[in-house]
Amino acid sequence: MRDFGPLLVGLAIALGVGLLIGADRERRKGEGTSRAAAGLRTFAIVALSGATAFSVGGELLLSIVTGGVIALAALSYWRSRDEDPGITTEATLVLTSLLGGLAMREPVLAGGLGVLVAGLLHARSWLHGFVRSILSEDDVRDALILAGATLIVLPLLPDRTLGPYNALNLHALWIVVILVMCVSATGYVAIRVVGARFGLPITGLASGFISSIAAIGAMGELAQKTPAVFRSAVAGAVLSTVATIVQMAVVLAATNMTVLKAMSVPLLCAGLAATAYGGFFTLWALRQSTVGDHAPGRAFGLSKALMFAALLGTIVVASAACREWFGTTGTLVAAAVSGLADTHAAAISVASLALAEKFTPAQAVIPILAALSTNTLTKILFAATSSSRAFALAVIPGLALVALAAWGGTLLNI
16 A cells, blocks of 8 residues: 655645745735736645646656746746836746655755745845845955855865975865955954944854964954954954863863863963953953944955965974974974964874873873964964054963963963
């Protein structure tokens, strides 16, 4: 006996998609002789037609039915082109037929797409107002640059090591470019939405979980372009190191809990120092007038992002050269060199060696702190090259304080 359960589920979702999309079109079709041709019932029937066609005749019959819907939509557009030059309803009608057919094969996907389409239709006024009134020409250009960098350039770059000491990975370095642009754009949006005083510290803290180095570079760029957001940018840069400390604790917990216990006091001291320093600049920014709550002219600077990637690439090559010269036999040297580019990878490596009983958890503290310190040097270098001397002079002491607090915590532990 045939199981009609999947068939009924597909038909139900197809009907639901048609009714959901049709409800929005019904509200916008107007009244009288000038009303649009397609409304609630039309969209529901078209969705069921697509589902039935696919169920009975597969892709071929669905193609024929969709072709008929296209012809009817074209006729409807031709009849009403003088009153309404848009083709949103006609295009949505064709898509509804395809979603009805999709519901018979992938009901969850069809339902999700139906909700997405209905949401886009319902947000018509907001989207039009956002694009026409809020987005500037520069915003659109920057969005296109970011999309091109992510969707065109990144897939074309080789994801393998090459260059001096076989250390450079162009794919990974371009991700740094994208991260810097994304962090800068996020800060730009945050300034426009909630103001610099609140937006940048929150952005810096959140971005630090992706890349604290990129966050510091992006905050420096924002401070250089818009001096009025200087205090908030400094707060965001230093607070990004809080994320570094939290991530360090997480990776150590996942690798070796005994090493985490040995590192608990240094990490706590470093986290408190970063929070206090960043919190001071956040409170200072909150006392500032709203004159600095306007967004800078551009969401990000591509040249600045490229410069940061080049700088990081140089550090990676230098790190590989040191590893080549000194070898990997010395755990302390190896961790310090690795920390120039990534402190978490060095911490995992050291914790894994302690787990293998190559040395005790207490002996793992110094190499991990060495990695944290050299990583701080990289952050200082990025802050110093931010093109804003005031930003560098404000951020560098905070970064140094975090590293010193970690070492001080080690002395307290002893």
